[in-house]
Amino acid sequence: MNSQTFQLVMRAGPNPGKAFTLSKSEIVIGRDVSSDVIVNTAEVSRRHARLYLDGGVYIVEDLGSTNGTFINGKRLTNPVPLQSGDIIMLGEAATLVYEASQYDPNATMISPAGGDATIVSSAPAPAVRRELTPPAGQTYAGQVPAGPVAPQAQVSMPYAKPVPEKRGSMSWLWAGIGCVVVFLCILVVGLLIFDTLDLYCTPPFDILDPFYNMIGGSCY
Numbered sequence: 001m002n003s004q005t006f007q008l009v010m011r012a013g014p015n016p017g018k019a020f021t022l023s024k025s026e027i028v029i030g031r032d033v034s035s036d037v038i039v040n041t042a043e044v045s046r047r048h049a050r051l052y053l054d055g056g057v058y059i060v061e062d063l064g065s066t067n068g069t070f071i072n073g074k075r076l077t078n079p080v081p082l083q084s085g086d087i088i089m090l091g092e093a094a095t096l097v098y099e100a101s102q103y104d105p106n107a108t109m110i111s112p113a114g115g116d117a118t119i120v121s122s123a124p125a126p127a128v129r130r131e132l133t134p135p136a137g138q139t140y141a142g143q144v145p146a147g148p149v150a151p152q153a154q155v156s157m158p159y160a161k162p163v164p165e166k167r168g169s170m171s172w173l174w175a176g177i178g179c180v181v182v183f184l185c186i187l188v189v190g191l192l193i194f195d196t197l198d199l200y201c202t203p204p205f206d207i208l209d210p211f212y213n214m215i216g217g218s219c220y
Contacts, residue, residue, distance in 0.1 A: 006058060006100050011087070013094030014041050020096075022058065027051040029090065030063075043067055043093035051082070058082045058098070067091025 006022035008029075020037045029037040032046040039048070045065040051058045061079035062069040069076040070089035082088075084100040 004056065004100065006098070008037060008088070008096045008098055010039075011095040011097050013039055013090075013096075022051065025053040027058075028063075029096075037096075039090060039094045041093045044090045048090050049076075049088070054081075058100075060088060060098075065091070067093070 008020045008022065010016055010018045010020075024036060027036045028047055028050045029035060029039065029044075030046050030048040031038070031040060031042075031044045035047065045063070045067070047063045048065040049060060049062050049069045051060050053059075059079045059081050060069070060071065060076065062076045068091060071080055071082075072087050073089070082098045082100075084098065086098045088096040088098060090096070
């Protein structure tokens with residue numbers, strides 16, 4: 001028994017390359033989300049066109065769309081039966097290709113000439129999983145070796161060196177504080193020496209005599 005399949009493949013439009021399998025007796029094409037084949041673009045009407053199955057053949061008709069439905073470049077005015085390879089245009093917004101194919105799971109074929117006449121089923125054979133055996137001493141990616149791993153085959157992960165902390169800004173801060181402390185110490189020591197030696201009236205420090213008078217001293 002032959003099995004027939006139908007589909008629409010979008011050649012141009014919002015989803016190029018997308019295939020829509022036709023499995024219902026009536027297919028509505030349009031922008032509305034309830035459509036069987038949704039073409040989401042403003043130039044396509046909500047219910048633009050429909051396909052209905054009649055005698056194993058899909059027939060297309062326009063549903064009063066604004067921009068019209070075209071079959072192989074000709075505007076559709078009456079329902080038209082589709083043939084595999086027909087191009088359906090929804091205005092200028094989208095292009096769909098109608099594809100119909102037959103498949104007979106019971107079909108047979110004869111073996112090549114020179115051999116025994118053997119009937120071979122066209123049904124796809126079940127997939128056979130083959131285990132590939134690598135050369136001795138090697139393994140494929142993702143395969144666990146059967147025996148113990150040789151020392152030279154072990155791969156060690158690279159060691160990630162710790163990233164040193166950035167201490168540049170803190171070093172400058174402590175250096176600045178140290179300079180200030182040293183400067184204050186030198187200033188205090190200098191003032192003590194200056195006062196101990198009574199250098200207020202000694203040139204060139206005698207210019208500070210008015211200040212010295214304010215604190216109760218005098219150079220005269």
